[in-house]
Amino acid sequence: MVNDKDDSQRKKKESIVDLSKFLDKKVRVKFQGGREATGVLKGYDQLLNLVLDGAIEHLRDAEDPTVIGDETRNLGLIVARGTAITVVAPADGMEQIPNPFANADEQ
């Protein structure tokens, strides 16, 4: 009866995003604490644990941890813990664009 009431709480907890389309593709993952890594997604599970091959960590500037610098370090084959992941995005479609917002952010 409880399952009939609330469709969102099903016995099968499916994730809203289907990571199978990201398999063998480069993805960009952000972690709690501000770290970032890109790598080829080799595997995943429902808890969002990821297996990344050829992972590269993008380091942040030592002076200002909020700014993403250009320095990187190679991590190789890693398992990324799902509990620490904050953002997952495909690295392929990423392109840097000029400010799309007409108004300046800093006034």
Added chain:
Amino acid sequence: LPLSLLRTAQNHPMLVELKNGETYNGHLQSCDTWMNIHLRDVIFTSKDGERFYKMPEVYVRGSTIKYLRIPETVVDMVKNEVQEVRRHQKDMHKQKKSYGGGGRGGQSNRGGRGGGNAGRGGGRGGHK
């Protein structure tokens, strides 16, 4: 209420700011009970407001979201949709109650037969 608001706002553009200050502008593809969201056609702005990236889609953990900005037109739509959903739920409750009344009627018949059995049991006791 917040999650139902989010669910009905699917396919609408919104702005998401994370706890680390980064912002994502995109259309809500889907969301779940933990407020994890999947956005399409996303523009990502870094915390300092100087870097911009365009991405086809992103998945954001609910626990990292600071807030979501939803367009006002959507908010008005959502109010109406929430009212409709509540009407549906009321109808469902009414239907369930009617089924319960029919079930209770069947049980009362069974109760009568049970009383008859008890009478027969008393009769057997008397023979001994």
